[in-house]
Amino acid sequence: MEASPDRDLILRARRGEAEAFGELVRAHQAGVFNVCYRMMGERREAEDMAQEAFIRAYQRIGTFDAERPFGPWMRRVAANVCLNHLAAHKPEAAELDEERDADSAPLPESGREAREEAEQVRAALKGLPSHYRAVVELRHYQEMSYEEIAAELKIPLSDVKSHLFRARKILAETLSHEPSH
Amino acid sequence: MNHLTDEILNEYLDNTLPPAARAVAESHLRACADCELRLDELADVFSALSALPELELARDLSADVVRALTPQPMPLPRLLKWTAALQAAAALVALIASLPLLQTLFVFEIPAVSLPTVPDLLARLDQMALGVQEFFARFQFQAPRLTLEFSSLFITVAVFSVTLLWLVGNGLLLRPSNQIRSQGDLR
Numbered sequence: 318m319e320a321s322p323d324r325d326l327i328l329r330a331r332r333g334e335a336e337a338f339g340e341l342v343r344a345h346q347a348g349v350f351n352v353c354y355r356m357m358g359e360r361r362e363a364e365d366m367a368q369e370a371f372i373r374a375y376q377r378i379g380t381f382d383a384e385r386p387f388g389p390w391m392r393r394v395a396a397n398v399c400l401n402h403l404a405a406h407k408p409e410a411a412e413l414d415e416e417r418d419a420d421s422a423p424l425p426e427s428g429r430e431a432r433e434e435a436e437q438v439r440a441a442l443k444g445l446p447s448h449y450r451a452v453v454e455l456r457h458y459q460e461m462s463y464e465e466i467a468a469e470l471k472i473p474l475s476d477v478k479s480h481l482f483r484a485r486k487i488l489a490e491t492l493s494h495e496p497s498h
Numbered sequence: 499m500n501h502l503t504d505e506i507l508n509e510y511l512d513n514t515l516p517p518a519a520r521a522v523a524e525s526h527l528r529a530c531a532d533c534e535l536r537l538d539e540l541a542d543v544f545s546a547l548s549a550l551p552e553l554e555l556a557r558d559l560s561a562d563v564v565r566a567l568t569p570q571p572m573p574l575p576r577l578l579k580w581t582a583a584l585q586a587a588a589a590l591v592a593l594i595a596s597l598p599l600l601q602t603l604f605v606f607e608i609p610a611v612s613l614p615t616v617p618d619l620l621a622r623l624d625q626m627a628l629g630v631q632e633f634f635a636r637f638q639f640q641a642p643r644l645t646l647e648f649s650s651l652f653i654t655v656a657v658f659s660v661t662l663l664w665l666v667g668n669g670l671l672l673r674p675s676n677q678i679r680s681q682g683d684l685r
């Protein structure tokens with residue numbers, strides 16, 4: 318069996334080498350940031366949450382099996398950190414919507430339509446209740462099964478399904494109402 | 499005929515239906531335009547979600563993370579270094595200022611200026627060896643009496659300032675170094 322490429326770094330980080338963990342951060346930060354961006358809907362907050370997620374992961378790295386791939390675990394931790402944060406700090410959604418934000422980095426003209434579509438999807442995601450958003454994140458972006466999601470979020474399987482299906486219904490309605498072109 | 503439920507449609511797209519149920523759903527979908535339309539709408543959500551592009555991270559987070567994970571010995575701020583020097587000076591001043599006071603605590607005169615010579619010290623050790631009782635018998639304690647121009651207010655101020663400086667200096671030094679910040683427990 319092929320050893321996880323991050324194995325050595327994980328073992329060193331477990332011995333308290335923060336620098337080794339820094340390597341892991343560099344390797345996985347983009348993916349983790351994207352999880353956080355989908356959950357938080359705002360770049361600055363997503364960066365903060367990504368950082369927080371890595372710190373939480375470091376604190377629990379002793380319980381992580383170094384033979385398993387680090388990335389998927391890390392992204393789950395990130396989704397959880399975001400969800401907990403969102404649950405603890407109830408929405409101020411309305412104001413933040415305005416500043417959704419500087420990802421209007423200049424794109425080639427051909428990319429504009431795609432960017433608008435992406436913006437609509439992000440806005441629709443952000444409109445979901447945070448626990449729905451977490452289930453969508455874990456199912457659609459982290460490709461976890463219903464059962465894995467239930468275990469990860471510590472909620473009943475029936476809740477996973479109902480949250481996921483309702484979330485999709487809301488997304489379908491939101492996206493079909495947006496003038497997409 | 500009974501249309502497919504939302505749950506069936508969702509599970510169909512999630513590929514979680516058992517084979518028999520999947521076959522039933524497929525044959526219904528072939529026959530029912532309504533359900534096929536509902537499935538298409540749902541499938542659009544799937545493709546919209548998966549088409550969402552990954553964003554670039556604008557800055558490297560690793561340095562901040564590593565810094566947060568490394569317990570930092572706090573570098574002494576310049577002000578604090580001065581405070582330390584000031585403390586030492588103030589302590590010295592207070593010590594000198596308190597010498598006359600110390601002298602007045604005792605009835606006999608301490609030769610305050612001339613340093614004791616070695617035979618002198620030996621003699622004193624000798625005397626100490628005579629015994630604790632005898633040693634204490636030589637002194638009579640009395641209230642401090644100031645003979646120099648040091649007022650007791652001056653002494654009080656000196657001692658107070660030293661204490662204050664000490665408290666401030668050490669309070670800053672002993673401030674908890676940055677702890678790993680964290681919020682809420684992972685569930």
Ligand SMILES: [Zn+2]
Nearest residue numbers: 501502530533
């Ligand atoms: Zn039907």
